[in-house]
Amino acid sequence: MKVLLFILQKEFRQIFRDRIILAMMTFVPIVQLSILPFAANFDIKNINLAYLDHDRSPYSEKLMHKIASSGYFELVGYPFSYREGLNQIERGEADLILEIPAGFERNLIREGKQKVNIAVDAINGTKSALGGGYLTSVLADFNANLVMNIQSPVGAAGTRVARIEIAGMSWFNPREEYKYYMVPGILVLLLTLIGGFMSALNIVREKEIGTIEQINVTPIKKWQFILGKLVPFWIVGIIVFTIGLTVQYLVYGIFPQGSLFTLYLFAGIYLIALLGFGLLISTVSNSQLQAMFVAFFFVMIFILMSGFFTSIDSMPGWARQMSYLTPVTHFIHVVRLIVLKGSGLEHVLKELGYLIVFAIVLNGLAIWNYRKTS
């Protein structure tokens, strides 16, 4: 135990003497959390629309204004032909073409229906899919109003069709603001980056400068050494997490709905798992460069598969399995549940179990794989 205290003292001295690490601890969470949520935003705006109007009637003009005023679309061109519109897509000026056929107004009034053509540039998948969706809902809305406008004056009760209106309501994030979704996720990423990389580089640095050999020739116990590396970075991680939560509250007004205790419990265990992962990497690598690449490879996979950007439910089966095998997935899930939904500890016991297993396995491997004698 005494030995451990000496090791901890030394590690803390080194960490607090390292200005870059100190900067990482304080500025990185603040900067990342202030900037990223605005950039990593799935709310698609500024969809460039080419409006190809063969009708040029009051109705088609009305539709155009409705689209323009929806806030999502930017009318970038009024081509005269479909080919011309297509050229605009090819040049990247337009994402969508809405083609209004001749006789649009006449058919709508006389027959109550009219087909329009939407052509979507599918290079930017998300933007085009969402853009097409938005446009369809704007059209549906226009259509509904039209039905009212056209049919109401007739007033014949028999022609009235009963309609079911679907009103959506988003729970836990009523305005569907992406920042509520993204900010907690980014907080997790921060912890992942700082925890994973700092610990991965640490033992390797001792290998590089040669001090590890001096350590290995002392009667130090393996667990003392690993714990001596783990505890300081754990504390740094918790500090970063706290700074992150503060920024989240001050900048975005997001205060965890659930209990802070549960949140910190998870953060604590998650950090242990992650630091174990970092230490494991540093026991297999011989240089900081190697450790960096290996850590980068895994962290990249962790993040992309974690459900941070994309929904896990829509991944193919094998990918879903892989996703469950990364600690990040569970932690992001839990943080969102606790922060946004206010879930209690009893709702996230399964995730707690996962994280504990990760913590034990990764740290166990790190201790097992650290060799004082080769």
Next chain:
Amino acid sequence: MSKHFGDFKAVDRITFDVNEGEIFGFLGANGAGKTTAMRILCGLSFPTSGQAKVAGYDVYRQQEKIKKHIGYMSQKFSLYDNLTILENIEFYGGIYGISRGEIRQRGDALVKTLGLDKEAKKLVGSLPLGWKQKLAFSVAIFHRPRIVFLDEPTGGVDPITRRQFWDMIYQAANEGITVFVTTHYMDEAEYCNRVTVMVDGRVEALDTPARLKRQFQSDSMDGVFYQLARKAKRTSD
């Protein structure tokens, strides 16, 4: 004992005894196998075959016990550059289980004898190499081990500092610490009680410097070393 890396016999059936309290010189060209043998004796690596005991403990099964009783100074400088002199002493003393009070007391005394009291709170990284090496040696014997292993401790150090360094080695030997030292400097070999010369992983000679010079009819250890090392088939790395 032997140590093989694949087909390569880094250490090839070497046999020797080191007496308690002596200064034992371990010579050989680059790549002769000195460091490999020393690492085995320090419990940093397993021998492939053979037997060896250090301070009475077996190198296969009792490495952690060996580690309690030895000090080691590697070729690479192995103190922490971003800690001060006293912090380094405190850390290494602490791992060997010395109490805080004793560390402080002996640390202060050590800094004074080294003439580093003004630098005690400076980062080790800012010291000149010669001072660093003297400090590293002092730290290696700070916990009063029975044996200290020194792997080319005076590499790159100026002649005056080397002389002072050897004074420190004698001082340690007088206190009863057995010194096991590798070196490339043949004048340093003269300072040893007994010397072995390793060539291509084997011990080619083992005796006092005086007797070796007589045996090889040379008036310096340089001559002895040339005669032996010339037989080497391995190219140095």
